[in-house]
Structure formats: structure tokens, C-alpha cells
Amino acid sequence: MLHRETVDRVELVFTDRDGGLSDGPWASLNLGTSNGDDPGLVLLNLARLADEIGVDRLVRMTQVHGADVVWTDEVAADEIPQVDALLTDQPGVGLLVRVADCVPIVLVGLDQPMAGVVHCGREGLIKGVVPAAVAALRERGAESLRAWVGPRACGQCYELPEQMADTVAAIVPSARSTTSWGTPAVDIGAGVLAQLHALGVTATDLGAGLCTIEDERFFSYRRQGQDSGRFGAVVVVR
Numbered sequence: 051m052l053h054r055e056t057v058d059r060v061e062l063v064f065t066d067r068d069g070g071l072s073d074g075p076w077a078s079l080n081l082g083t084s085n086g087d088d089p090g091l092v093l094l095n096l097a098r099l100a101d102e103i104g105v106d107r108l109v110r111m112t113q114v115h116g117a118d119v120v121w122t123d124e125v126a127a128d129e130i131p132q133v134d135a136l137l138t139d140q141p142g143v144g145l146l147v148r149v150a151d152c153v154p155i156v157l158v159g160l161d162q163p164m165a166g167v168v169h170c171g172r173e174g175l176i177k178g179v180v181p182a183a184v185a186a187l188r189e190r191g192a193e194s195l196r197a198w199v200g201p202r203a204c205g206q207c208y209e210l211p212e213q214m215a216d217t218v219a220a221i222v223p224s225a226r227s228t229t230s231w232g233t234p235a236v237d238i239g240a241g242v243l244a245q246l247h248a249l250g251v252t253a254t255d256l257g258a259g260l261c262t263i264e265d266e267r268f269f270s271y272r273r274q275g276q277d278s279g280r281f282g283a284v285v286v287v288r
């Protein structure tokens with residue numbers, strides 16, 4: 051586990067690769083269900099994570115690189131919604147975001163017991179999934195929000211074709227970056243932090259100085275390819 055913290059009535063956790071049952075490229079706490087790992091082991095990994103955090107229900111999402119947001123009271127008990135942001139004001143419901151190079155974000159309401167998780171990659175940055183989640187939480191009454199931003203591919207590794215990097219930079223200028231070998235790149239984490247800052251949300255960057263591509267403590271799609279596992283973050287309102 052990378053990080054665990056309690057803020058008022060909300061508890062949040064960021065995982066790394068440790069503590070699961072999967073083998074090989076998925077070793078060991080793979081939380082992803084569509085990357086070639088044994089589905090039975092992934093379910094055990096998810097159950098282990100839910101147990102460790104002390105929740106009966108862990109709501110996960112099929113992430114589609116969009117900007118749709120859903121509240122858990124709109125999600126059926128066995129449903130896995132196709133969204134990139136999950137929000138809750140229901141006590142005891144764990145929310146899971148899964149990543150391998152994209153940015154995992156946890157949002158916490160300080161004046162209202164509310165929380166959310168967001169998955170943001172290059173497309174999410176362009177489409178504004180983080181601003182959409184912040185807006186939805188504020189609409190339901192969370193005026194004071196804090197964010198935790200997790201490990202992701204760093205701006206010196208996340209190479210993109212120049213046109214793609216420029217498309218991102220046209221929307222979030224501070225996300226434009228250059229690889230350590232001098233080619234166009236995007237710093238998605240910097241982009242997310244800029245979007246949060248612009249919305250007045252204080253952020254704790256747990257991924258500062260870390261890079262999922264460079265650091266084998268994390269799963270990385272760029273480093274491991276199709277067989278990459280997924281790590282992530284969970285948040286729960288008590």
C-alpha cells in the first residue's frame with residue numbers, strides 16, 4: 051500500500067503492486083479484470099482490498115476515457131458503470147479507480163461527507179473529467195474540496211506525437227512537456243493539478259517524484275504492454 055489517510059469521516063487508500071495473489075506481470079495486487087490475469091485471482095485481490103479497508107461493497111467502473119460522472123446511489127448493486135468518475139455520499143460504500151500510467155484522483159468533501167474517485171489520462175484531461183467531478187460534488191453541496199493525486203507516467207517519459215501533445219496543451223497549457231530524450235510529451239499529472247488549482251481545490255500530490263513507467267512498484271501499460279496489471283485508489287465515507 052502506498053498511502054492511507056483518514057480525513058474527518060472519509061478514508062482513502064492508494065495501492066501499489068504489493069499485497070495480492072496474482073503472478074507474473076500481474077504480481078501481485080492486480081485490480082484489473084480485462085488484462086489477461088486469472089479473473090478468480092483478481093476477484094480475490096479486490097476482496098482482499100475491500101476487507102483491508104473494511105467495506106462490504108467496492109464499486110468499480112469500466113473506465114472509457116470520457117468525462118461522465120455517476121453517483122453510487124444511481125448505480126445498481128451489481129452494476130459496473132462505464133464512467134471515469136464515481137462519487138458518493140453513502141456511508142460504507144468503497145469507490146475504486148484503477149490505473150496503469152493514467153492519473154488516479156481522490157476527491158474529498160471537507161464540509162460535507164462526500165467523496166469521489168476519478169480516472170484521468172490524456173483524453174480525460176482534454177474532456178475535463180476532473181472539472182466535471184468537482185462540479186458534480188459542488189452541485190450536491192460540497193463547497194470545500196480536497197484532492198489527492200496519485201502516481202502516473204511522468205512528463206519526462208510520456209511521449210506523444212507532436213500533434214497530440216499540442217492538442218492537450220491547447221486545453222491545458224501546463225501539461226505540455228518534453229521527454230528526457232527531447233521529444234514531445236505530456237505531463238498529465240501537471241495538467242490535473244492545474245485543473246484542480248484553477249477550481250480552487252487544494253491538492254496533495256502523492257505522485258510527485260514518482261513515475262509508473264520508471265518505477266516497478268507500480269503497474270505500467272507503457273512498460274508492460276497489454277499484460278500490465280492495474281493499481282489504484284479507494285475512498286469511503288464512514
Ligand SMILES: [Zn+2]
Pocket residue numbers: 203204205206207208261262263264
Ligand atoms: Zn518517467
